[in-house]
Amino acid sequence: MLGVLEKNKIGGRATLAILIGLFLPLVKVLAADLYVLPSNKSLNIGENLSIAVYVDSLDQALNAVSFTISYPEDLLRFVSLSKTGSIINLWVQEPKGGNGEVSTEGIVLNPGFTGSRGKIININFKALKPGTANIKFASGAVLANDGLGTNILKNMRDGIVTIKENIIKEPTIVSYLPTPKIFSPTHPDQNKWYNNNNSMFEWQVPEGVSEVRLLYGKDPNAMPTVSYSPPISKKELKNIPDGSYYFSVQFIGEGIESNIGRFKFNIDTQPPVLEEFSLSLQDSNSIKFKIKVKDEPSGIEKIDIYLDNNLTLTTSSDIFEDVIKNVSVGNHIFKAIIFDKGGNSLTKEEVINVPQPITKTEIVIQKDYTLYFILAFISILILLLILVIYLTKHRVEIIHKEIKREKIEKIKADLKKHLKETLQNLRHDISLLDEDPKLSQKEKELYHEAKNILEEAENKIEEKLKELE
Incomplete structure (x- = not known):
């Protein structure tokens, strides 16, 4: 079909050019590319090679693609084709391969395809002997979705495959495997607590290790039993309950085992618990408070006391009882922030009023001696x-x-x-x-x-x- 289109296009090109020149403004020439990926590949004899044919048409929609690819039969043997993921909707010529060529023709239905890396087909080969195999486009065409079947193909980029002799690597035999050195980017300090319950652990796998055994739990002496072969060099644990744990790694080689490496990590995701809280006036300008808290499993790191957002007192005890003196008259914001060793916190805030003190009025009682003098005077007269x-x-x-x-x-x-x-x-x-x-x-x-x-x-x-x- 594409051959017919090509003949019609060539036959009517002169007439079409005249019509376009008469009735249309100047049209910019657009371009499309055909290419294979990977464009450069190295492999050993007997290994399989899979390449894909792609088309780029960034400026104008295309509606038809055709190509023929050649390859050296003495170096590569055609194995199979795959249309999975192709942009082609209708195959005018089904993809076929063999005898040193792979070819196909297909149509992309309206509105066509515009963009990059439009996959056409996958081609699978097998390497036969050492050498350099050129995978070349023998011919190709990309027709625009312009109603005229304009060929907008500009470039066809080939691929190169280098085939080598098989190099059989003798397995390394070792008589000693080092103890795994474990590192955690999420919980780096084994003595600290963290409020992250998703942990990552990493280690380097030395030469001669064919298997890695892992385990995590609360027993510091447990033997790793979960096997990974081929060996892995990192492991992530998710949604771990609060507590202290040990992550263990052991290397396994040919008839040899390493000592067990262990890494302790501590998790606390819950805030402290407030058991007791009291706040009162001790006298006219002093505030008395008592705070009792507990935290499991990490424990209390500190308690900060703020009065009107000013840090006033602090302690590392889980019971804090004290008096804030010389507090001015009026409303005050009392705030306690309790931190645990995992970085979790609890805030308790209350407003307390310090009232105006009552002024004491001194009552002076004056003695009236008038009656006393009168009685004394009468007594003297009577006596006389x-x-x-x-x-x-x-x-x-x-x-x-x-x-x-x-x-x-x-x-x-x-x-x-x-x-x-x-x-x-x-x-x-x-x-x-x-x-x-x-x-x-x-x-x-x-x-x-x-x-x-x-x-x-x-x-x-x-x-x-x-x-x-």
Whole structure:
């Protein structure tokens, strides 16, 4: 069919060129390429070779492709063809190979194909002997989807295959295999905890190793039992539960085994648990708090205490009880951030109010001595009245009766004793006022008046006692 199209196109090319020149503006010449991949390949005798034929048409849609490829039959033997993944929808000539050639013709239905690496077919060969085999395009055509069947093929790129003698590599026999050195890019430090439960482990496989045995678990002495042959050099573990584990690797060679290499890794993906929390005012400007937390399996790394977003206190204990002093009046944001050793954290935040302190009013009670002075004054007057009556009575008895001198002396002594005791008591009561600096002016006047009365009473009593003598 493509041959017919080519003849028609050639026969009517002159007429078509005239029509295009008369009725259409200048059209840019577009190009397509045919090529094989891989374009350069090395293999040994007896090995299989698989190549693919591709087409590129970046600027214009194509709707038909045809080609013939030649190959040296003494170096390569045609094995098979495959149309899997081809852009061709309708095969005008089914792909065929043999006798040093592979050829085909096919159509891409409307709207055609535009782009790069449009696969046409796969070709499979077998290498027969050493040499250089050129896989060449003997002919080819790529027709545009322009209603005219314009051949837009510009380049055809061949392939080169180098075939070598088989080199049989003798297996390496070793008498010693080193202990595997394991590294983890996700959990590099064996003493630290990580909150990543997907772990990657890597190791180098030395020469002479034909098998690798692996195992992971919590037993540090477990024997690796999971075999990989050919040996692998890395392994990823996913969704591992929290805890401490050991990843073990052992090399196996020809009749020899290495020591077991072990790598410890620790996983903690859960935040700490808050067991107890209290927050209160201790006095007018101090905040008291208590925090108790626990974490499994890594443990508590630290507790940071913030007041109004300012780091105030910190501890590495799982129980933290303390007092923040000199806190200003008003609302404050108390925040505790608890970290575990795996990098997980828990935040507890509350607002606490420090109220305005109550001002203490000093109540001063002033003593009122007015009544005291009045009672003292009345007592003195009564005492003087009694004294006068008493003296008068005894004076009359002395005059009218001849009382013996001894009785008078006894009465005098008793009288002096009682009077002195009374005066001493009065003097003591009044002297208490000398020590009080808070007397009013009126109280001071009464106080001095009482002292004068007391002195006058003492003088009168002395006079009366002399008269009795």
